[in-house]
Each structure stands twice: as structure tokens, then as C-alpha cells.
Amino acid sequence: MLGEPSGPHDDDKPHEECGVFGIWNAHDAGAMTALGLHALQHRGQEATGIVSFDKQGSGFHTHKGLGLVGDVFGDARIIGALPGHAAVGHNRYATTGATVIRNVQPLYAEFEFGGLAVGHNGNLTNAANLRRALVRRGCIFQSTTDSEVFIHLIAISLYSSVTDRLTDALKQVIGAYSLVVLTQEGLIGVRDPLGVRPLILGRIDQPSENGLETKPSWVLASESCALDIVGAEFERDIEPGEIVIINDDGVRSIRPFGNQAGRFCVFEYIYFARPDSVLDGHGVYEARKRIGVELARESAIEADVIVPVPDSGVPSAIGFAVASGIPFELGIIRNHYVGRTFIEPTDQIRNLGVKLKHSANKAMIEGKRVVLVDDSIVRGTTSRKIVEMVRAAGATEVHMRISSPPTTHSCFYGIDTPERGKLLAANHSVEEMARLIGADSLAFISIDGLYRALGRPEGRDPETPHYCDACFTGDYPISLADIDENSRARAPVLVSEAS
Numbered sequence: 001m002l003g004e005p006s007g008p009h010d011d012d013k014p015h016e017e018c019g020v021f022g023i024w025n026a027h028d029a030g031a032m033t034a035l036g037l038h039a040l041q042h043r044g045q046e047a048t049g050i051v052s053f054d055k056q057g058s059g060f061h062t063h064k065g066l067g068l069v070g071d072v073f074g075d076a077r078i079i080g081a082l083p084g085h086a087a088v089g090h091n092r093y094a095t096t097g098a099t100v101i102r103n104v105q106p107l108y109a110e111f112e113f114g115g116l117a118v119g120h121n122g123n124l125t126n127a128a129n130l131r132r133a134l135v136r137r138g139c140i141f142q143s144t145t146d147s148e149v150f151i152h153l154i155a156i157s158l159y160s161s162v163t164d165r166l167t168d169a170l171k172q173v174i175g176a177y178s179l180v181v182l183t184q185e186g187l188i189g190v191r192d193p194l195g196v197r198p199l200i201l202g203r204i205d206q207p208s209e210n211g212l213e214t215k216p217s218w219v220l221a222s223e224s225c226a227l228d229i230v231g232a233e234f235e236r237d238i239e240p241g242e243i244v245i246i247n248d249d250g251v252r253s254i255r256p257f258g259n260q261a262g263r264f265c266v267f268e269y270i271y272f273a274r275p276d277s278v279l280d281g282h283g284v285y286e287a288r289k290r291i292g293v294e295l296a297r298e299s300a301i302e303a304d305v306i307v308p309v310p311d312s313g314v315p316s317a318i319g320f321a322v323a324s325g326i327p328f329e330l331g332i333i334r335n336h337y338v339g340r341t342f343i344e345p346t347d348q349i350r351n352l353g354v355k356l357k358h359s360a361n362k363a364m365i366e367g368k369r370v371v372l373v374d375d376s377i378v379r380g381t382t383s384r385k386i387v388e389m390v391r392a393a394g395a396t397e398v399h400m401r402i403s404s405p406p407t408t409h410s411c412f413y414g415i416d417t418p419e420r421g422k423l424l425a426a427n428h429s430v431e432e433m434a435r436l437i438g439a440d441s442l443a444f445i446s447i448d449g450l451y452r453a454l455g456r457p458e459g460r461d462p463e464t465p466h467y468c469d470a471c472f473t474g475d476y477p478i479s480l481a482d483i484d485e486n487s488r489a490r491a492p493v494l495v496s497e498a499s
């Protein structure tokens, strides 16, 4: 049997990252931010928060809650209590720190220069070291999230301007981060030197109150789908290592880390980002389709029907079907009303899990040779249950095709993958994995095929890879300062129940 879930943060899959949003110079900044966060809900469903700033005198306002954006901000009175022309917001899925309200972002603090709110997507790899040093010198932490180190580093900085203090703080942190920062002087967006996590800039041109001139609103967001919902035009990606400072004079950019080639997270294309987003110049939906085409070229198989594992497998399955000429059918139906937090009190009920979320569309499967397309295998729990379900629905053969290379390494840059010992591909060959999930055959896209699908015909250049692909290659581009080298366990660790 494959490893089963064993705790609230240890279910059958890795957890999504966070989503950030910020807006400057908008009439309903709080409401706009709630909309933006709603579009970014797929990046985190555990908790959400907004901090607004009202320059008319009432200052900063905060509202945070556990749950979905619609639940936390669904009441107009709550939005009404977030007045102002500027706001930042955050959707959280915990990658560090427990699920308690004091860990919910944006984090807010009062400094000698005034209030500051920060929302962070990513994960710092030296946060534990920094935190120890800060606590030793007297800093009192309010939360257990790694993002709070930004607040203390800004507070103790000897520089005077907010931008200099922030830059000073950034020079001490190591890790992956996209930040939205709100002060009374402006909205600031930051991307880490390798640009591992996404952050984009958008703009809304709206007539000014006298109707004569246009005065843009500026938007920062994790993904472009959050621009569409507030009617903003895509301006550009924030560059790796860039800090943008937005105020009524416009957008100013500084690059305290110089210019270096980025290593954007390739998994954003495979799974995380919403298919209608455009990231780093590539439409996510198109990218997924091309991955499916490449996968079909690499691992063709005779079959009667291509079936996606919904939802994330759908675009690649379309690409696979087009390239292979085999019909595409929705042979698995997903129930969208199953919350992530569905209580599964006993093992028996928990094993029903996949049936709650997915069911077989028997008419499309019975008597057929089925190719299932999914985006990834992490522990293998989903694949095993889906293969079993499709066989039970009468498939004569079940072949699994995966639109990512085998996930052999944990992510330390903001994606809560399980430890390496629990990653099926870290411990088993592809043939063993096929046997464990019960498939007649199993194939993953190659790393070069993935790069080809993302517009790099030469494949992955090992000297200068374009993306962060550490979860597939073990090539970690940012130092893992907090991680004990031994715990990275280069030698395979067998999943005890697996063999």
C-alpha cells in the first residue's frame, strides 16, 4: 500500500503556495483587492487578509480570516470597513507556520516612519537562522510564519527611507519571495533575485474626477487572471531582483541585486497557475497543451480514449489527444463542491476520498483502452485510486501519462511538498511506480521535453537552466541555509509501506 495521509498538513498532495495582490490609487481599493484575491483563490484556500490605507486621515485598516475569500470578505460591511485608495491582500496556504489567525497575512506593523503591511508568496531558506539571531537581540515575534523576519529586519535597519530599509532587509534574506508592501507613501512590489515566484504589474486607466486627465491605478498580482477580474491591463512582469515603487508620481524601479538571469518556477506552468494566466511571456493553457503534445510524442501508446484527471490534467490531455489522434473524452467527472477541509474521520471514509472528488464516467470508459493524463505524481495516492476506479468502471487497459518529469525532490521555495522519503519517484523506478499505482504502463515527460514545450527547442541547458526545476532535478538554485544537508537525503529512502 502507498503512504496514506496522516495529519492536517499531510494529506495526499502537496499544498498550494500563496497569492498576493496590491493596488494603488483606486476608489474602492479594498473591494478591488477582494476581487483580485478571489481570482487568486487557487493559490491558497486556508486564510486570507486585506490591509487598506486611507490617505484622507483614517490610516490603515485590516481584516483577516480563516477560510475562502468569499467567506471572509463576502459581507459588504467588512469591505466597507476597509476604506482608502490603496490596499494589499494575501491568500494563504501554509508552507511555514501553523493555521492560526496571527499567521494570516498581510502582516502589519507600526514603525517610526508609519505603518507598513507586507504580503509574501514564497519561502525563505534562512528564516530560522535569521529568526534566532533577531530573537537573541530582543525582537519579539508575534507569529510563526517565516515572513515576519521582513518586519523585524525593516524595524532594526539603520537606513532612514522605507525603500532603503526594505532593501537592507532583502539583502539579508535568502529564499524565494514575491512581496507586496504597502506604506502611506506608496505600494512596493519585490521579486527575489531569481524571480522564482511570479509577480506582475497591471494598470487601470480611469478618468480623474475633473474628467480631463487620466490618472492610472496600479496593480500588483501573482498572476494575470487577477488583473482581468479588476479590469486592469497587463503592463509587464516584475523582473527577477526588481523592486518597483509605486506612488502618485508613477512607477519607479530599482535593482539592488543587479541584473541576473531568473529561474522562474516551472511547476507554475505544470500545475499552480490558473490556465488563463500569462506568466513570463507564456500563456499557461497553451503551455500545458504543448506539454501534452510533447508527452504524446515521447510516450505514444495504442489506445481508444484519452481521459484527463480533472482539472489540472485537462489542457495536457487535449494536447495529447491532438498529437496522438486518439479521441478525448471526459471519462472522469470531478465534483467541485468537495472542500479541501472535508472531514474524513476514519480510514474507511478517507479511502472513499477520491470517490468524493472524482467519479468514473462509465459510458466513456467501459471496454476501452484508456490513457489517463495527470499533471504530477507526488505520493501516488491519487493515481492509485484513479487507476483502480477506471478499471472498476470496465477499462480493459489503463495507461498513465504524466505531464511533468518524476517529482524526485522536495521544494523549499514555497511549495509544501512532502519530505523526500514520501515522494514516490524519489524511491522507485518508473516500472515500480507503474506496478504500485496499478497501471498497465506509466510514462512521464522528460525534462528536455518539458523545456521544449516551453519554447526552448534545445531542451534544458544544464549550465544555465531557464527555470527552477529543483523538484525534478535536485538542482536547487538558492542556498538551503536552514536545511541540514543530511536531511536532504540524497540516497533514496524507501516508503516503508510501499513494497
Ligand code: AMP
Pocket (backbone or CB within 6 Å): 012, 013, 014, 015, 016, 271, 309, 312, 313, 374, 375, 376, 377, 378, 379, 380, 381, 382, 383, 415
Ligand atoms: P499524489 O496523490 O500525492 O500523487 O498527488 C498528485 C496529485 O496532486 C495530482 O493529481 C496533482 O494534480 C495534484 N497536485 C500536484 N501538485 C499539487 C499541489 N502543489 N497542491 C495540490 N495538489 C497538487
